[in-house]
Amino acid sequence: MHDLVQLYEQLPAPVPAEEGAALSLSALPVPGWNSYRVSLSADGAPGLLVATQSGPVSGIAALELKNLSFRPRVRCRVSTPSRVGAEEGEFALIRCKGPDEELRRLFLHIAGGWLPALGPTPTLDALADAVDELSELFAALSRPARSSVQGLWAELLLIASSPAPKLLALAWHSQPRELHDFCAGGQRMEVKSTLGPLREHTFSLNQLQVSADVTLVVASVKMEEHPEGLSVEDLVGAASARVPAVLEHRARLEQVVALSLGRDWREAARVRFRLQESSKSVAYFRGADVPSITSQLPAEVSDVRFRSDLSGEEPLAHAELHQAGGLLAALAPADRVWVSAMEMHLVSSQAHPRS
Numbered sequence: 001m002h003d004l005v006q007l008y009e010q011l012p013a014p015v016p017a018e019e020g021a022a023l024s025l026s027a028l029p030v031p032g033w034n035s036y037r038v039s040l041s042a043d044g045a046p047g048l049l050v051a052t053q054s055g056p057v058s059g060i061a062a063l064e065l066k067n068l069s070f071r072p073r074v075r076c077r078v079s080t081p082s083r084v085g086a087e088e089g090e091f092a093l094i095r096c097k098g099p100d101e102e103l104r105r106l107f108l109h110i111a112g113g114w115l116p117a118l119g120p121t122p123t124l125d126a127l128a129d130a131v132d133e134l135s136e137l138f139a140a141l142s143r144p145a146r147s148s149v150q151g152l153w154a155e156l157l158l159i160a161s162s163p164a165p166k167l168l169a170l171a172w173h174s175q176p177r178e179l180h181d182f183c184a185g186g187q188r189m190e191v192k193s194t195l196g197p198l199r200e201h202t203f204s205l206n207q208l209q210v211s212a213d214v215t216l217v218v219a220s221v222k223m224e225e226h227p228e229g230l231s232v233e234d235l236v237g238a239a240s241a242r243v244p245a246v247l248e249h250r251a252r253l254e255q256v257v258a259l260s261l262g263r264d265w266r267e268a269a270r271v272r273f274r275l276q277e278s279s280k281s282v283a284y285f286r287g288a289d290v291p292s293i294t295s296q297l298p299a300e301v302s303d304v305r306f307r308s309d310l311s312g313e314e315p316l317a318h319a320e321l322h323q324a325g326g327l328l329a330a331l332a333p334a335d336r337v338w339v340s341a342m343e344m345h346l347v348s349s350q351a352h353p354r355s
Contacts, residue, residue, distance in 0.1 A: 003108075003109075003112060004030065004038050004046075004048075004108040004109070004111055004112040005105055005108045005109065007028045007030065007038040008038050008040065008046045008104075008108055010028060010081070011026045011027070011028060011038070011039075011040040011081070012026055012040075012081060013026065013040065013042060013044070014026040014040065014041065014042055014079055015042075015079075016042040017042070017077065021077070022075040022076055022077040022088055023041070023074055023075065023076045023077065023093075024041070024042060024076075024077050024079075025039040025040065025041055025047070025049065025076050025077070025078050025079070025093075026039065026040045026078070026079050026080070026081065027039040027040070027049050027078050027079070027080060028080065028081065029080075030112075030115065033115050033120065034051075034120065035050060035051045035052070035120060035121060035122060036048060036049070036050055036051075036115060037049040037050075037078070038108070039076075039078070039093070039095075041095065043097075044099070045069075045095045045096060045097050045098075045104075046095070046096050046104050046107065046108055047093055047094055047095035047096070048093070048094045048111045048114075049076065049078070049091050049092075049093055050091060050092040050093070050094070050122060050127060051089075051091055051092075052072075052091075052092050052121075052122050052123060052124045052127060053121055053122070053123050053124070060072045060124050060125065060128050063131060063135065065097075065135060065138065066097070066098070067096060067097050067098045067100070067103060067138055068094075068095070068096060068097065068107075068131075068134065068135055068138050069093075069094070069095040069097055070092075070093070070094050070095075070128070070131045071092065071093045072092050072124050072127075072128065073090050073091070073092060074090065074091060074092075074093050075088070075089070075090050076088070076089065076090070076091050076093065078091075092124060092127055094111065094127075094131055094134075096108075102266055102269070103141075106254060106258065106265075107134075109251060109254050110134060110137070110251045110254055110255060111134075111251075112251060113251020113252065113254075114130050114251070117130075118130065137255060137258055137259060140258065140259050140262055141258060141262060141263060141265055142262070142263055143262040143263060144262050144263065145260065145261050145262040145263065145264040146259070146260050146261075146262060147260040147261065149232060149261065149264065149267045149268060149271045150193050150195070150223065150271070150273070151191070151193055152232055152257060152260055152261065152268070153193070153223070153230075153231075153232050153235065153271070153273055154191050154192075154193035154219075154221040154223065154278070155172065155181050155182075155191045156232060156235035156236065156239060156253070156257075157221065157235060157275075157278055157279065157282070158191060158219060158221075158282070158331065159172065159235075159239045159253075160235050160238045160239040160242070161279055161282075162330045162331065163330065164329070164330035165239050165242045165330075167184070167327065167330045168182060168327070168330050168331075169239065169252060169253060170184075170252075171183055171184040171327055172253075172256060173256050173259075173260065179204070179206055179207050180207065180216070182327060183327075184326055184327040185326055185327070186213055186214050186215060187214070187215050187217075187324070187326050187327040187328055188210060188214055188215065188216045188217070188287075189216070189217045189218070189219060189327065189328070189331070190203075190207055190216065190217075190218050190219070190287070191218075191219045191221065192218060192219065192220050192221070193220075193221045193222075193223050194220075194221075194222055194223065195222075195223055195224065195225065196222075197222070198309055198311045199220045199222065199283070199309060199310040199311045200307055200308070200309045200310075200311075201218075201220065201307065201308060201310065202305060202306070202307050203290065203292070203305065203306060203307075203308055204303065204304065204305050205292065205293060205297075205304040205305070205306070206303075206304075207287075208287055208290055208292050210287060215287075215324065215328070216286070216287030216288075217284050217285065217286065217287060217316065217321075217328060217331070218284070218285045218286075218287055218290055218310070219282060219283075219284050219331070220281075220282070220283050220284075220285065220310055220315075221278055221281055221282050222277070222278070222281035223273045223274070223277075223278045223281075224273060224274045224277050224278070225271065225272065225273055225274075226272060226273065226274045227272055228272065229272035229273045229274045229275060230272055230273060230274075230275050231268060231269050231270065231271060231272045232257060232268035232269070232271070233268050233269040234272075236253045236254060236257065236268075239253060240253060283310075283315040284315055284316045284321060284331060285310055285313055285314075285315055285316060286316060289310075289313050289314070290308050290310065290313070291308040291309070291310075291313075292306075292308065293306065318331075
């Protein structure tokens with residue numbers, strides 16, 4: 001599987017089409033996926049050009065939003081850098097409009113993750129469903145943030161450092177209205193972070209009041225912001241590199257980050273925290289051990305929030321997490337190899353920054 005951003009960066013600008021002529025694009029095929037090409041239009045907009053299964057387009061509407069365009073069937077004149085001449089034909093085309101380079105990269109990362117789900121011979125219906133999801137995500141980028149960059153960084157640190165990162169990634173914000181950051185079966189994990197010396201965290205009472213058949217663990221991470229540390233974007237890349245189906249996995253992580261940060265999503269590449277100090281500080285606690293409100297609240301009182309200091313509580317041993325199995329076993333620390341890998345990823349990204 002190949003990164004669509006790399007293909008996009010290789011494309012020369014096409015010759016603009018004359019009025020009334022087929023849409024002019026330059027494009028490169030996605031290796032191993034013959035039905036898909038990464039395209040570039042004369043205005044610089046990246047796109048995914050798709051040869052879909054033949055069939056009627058009735059009932060499948062075109063979409064034109066501020067930053068996103070979908071045309072289920074459009075006549076294109078496609079030039080490929082390594083070939084003489086151009087190919088003309090009808091394709092489905094999804095484009096990311098506008099000059100925002102960060103948004104273009106996000107679009108290409110997510111579109112690359114679609115391919116395994118859409119398959120080698122995609123249907124227009126499946127493609128339209130994917131575009132609907134993408135339009136919802138783009139709309140979320142203009143809404144207020146649901147999470148902080150600091151909080152997402154701590155959650156991604158646990159995924160990247162896990163001996164089973166794919167399991168954690170699938171459990172991460174798997175339900176939009178779920179109270180906890182990670183959910184799988186009867187196990188829940190809530191991640192709390194702090195920039196202070198104490199493990200003081202804010203909880204909602206509902207987060208700690210779980211049913212008897214649910215096991216809740218709280219992860220506490222002490223962090224330090226630093227300009228030479230890792231960003232959320234770095235951790236997404238590091239976590240993705242540790243599992244199979246890299247692009248599909250990365251697309252899932254990118255989607256959660258974008259939906260969680262809303263209009264603050266660009267900060268994911270700019271705010272950085274120290275890796276070594278944060279990873280060494282991670283401690284896990286039983287939800288039942290978190291100092292909490294014990295008296296019965298009146299029925300009229302709801303949405304209770306409070307700060308608790310876990311500094312004096314006994315953390316869970318890693319052997320206990322491993323014995324619990326499932327989601328909690330994935331929290332057991334990996335060896336130092338993952339730390340070294342992430343540091344190498346950081347050094348590489350700083351030596352070769354994105355243009």
